[in-house]
Amino acid sequence: MASNLPEIASDWALFLDLDGTLLDIAPRPDAVVVPLGLVDSLRGVAARLGGAAAIVSGRPVSDVDRFLAPLAMPGGFGHGTEIRLPGGAPTPSQAARTVPREWLDRLREAASGWPGVLVEPKPHGVAMHFRLAPEREAEVHGLMQRCASECEGYALLPAHMAFELRPTGASKALPVEVLMRHAPFGGRRPVFVGDDVTDEDGMEAARRHGGFGLHVGRDFQGGSAEVRAWLARGASA
Numbered sequence: 001m002a003s004n005l006p007e008i009a010s011d012w013a014l015f016l017d018l019d020g021t022l023l024d025i026a027p028r029p030d031a032v033v034v035p036l037g038l039v040d041s042l043r044g045v046a047a048r049l050g051g052a053a054a055i056v057s058g059r060p061v062s063d064v065d066r067f068l069a070p071l072a073m074p075g076g077f078g079h080g081t082e083i084r085l086p087g088g089a090p091t092p093s094q095a096a097r098t099v100p101r102e103w104l105d106r107l108r109e110a111a112s113g114w115p116g117v118l119v120e121p122k123p124h125g126v127a128m129h130f131r132l133a134p135e136r137e138a139e140v141h142g143l144m145q146r147c148a149s150e151c152e153g154y155a156l157l158p159a160h161m162a163f164e165l166r167p168t169g170a171s172k173a174l175p176v177e178v179l180m181r182h183a184p185f186g187g188r189r190p191v192f193v194g195d196d197v198t199d200e201d202g203m204e205a206a207r208r209h210g211g212f213g214l215h216v217g218r219d220f221q222g223g224s225a226e227v228r229a230w231l232a233r234g235a236s237a
């Protein structure tokens, strides 16, 4: 067990990032493996917290639901552009925007000449990954930067071996703020667990509501595996 890592308490509202936190990083977005036992742990922790457990991911809700089936957890998806309240359907948030078609065409055309570079379209954004072609980082960055500067309403987001275009106003703080206004989240102590720079917004929102953030690199010495072990302990406490 990592030192100073608090165990999950029954008065918490838990906000969990997905990639790099619950799931190990994989060579490409569609190659992630959902470890045996993760879904059971999430179900158990959610039951213990009276349903106050959410996923907050840069992924679209369709990806998250496919990975965690049969669970359909509340949370924020696409960096807060889609929000699902407990028991509800996912709906676009106030930050949602549609990526212009010409951008996608432009990115796909460039990627077709850069073997290993992947374009990941999302309902309200797009990511361009260079994990399999690290030598293309500068070119991917330059192209994504041009796209962001040409279209009002989107900002460039540096990610793990990728750059994303995210609507301005979208952030992981938004789902925390929204869910904390709804039962069973409201009145609980929010704890946001993440690994990435985008997760800092969610952690800051948790602090505003009297809670705190846990960072995979700083608080979980074993990385995602340790996060999963912590959840499993929390589910059976």
Ligand SMILES: O=P(O)(O)OC[C@H]1O[C@H](O[C@H]2O[C@H](CO)[C@@H](O)[C@H](O)[C@H]2O)[C@H](O)[C@@H](O)[C@@H]1O
Pocket: 017, 018, 019, 020, 021, 024, 025, 026, 027, 028, 029, 030, 032, 056, 057, 058, 059, 060, 120, 127, 129, 131, 159, 160, 161, 162, 164, 196, 198
């Ligand atoms: O907010 P998250 O749940 O952490 O999602 C952030 C992004 O994760 C995915 O990309 C990252 O993970 C991939 C799989 O391990 C990896 O191949 C890639 O290099 C990483 O950048 C996802 O594809 C993005 O849509 C998410 O925004």
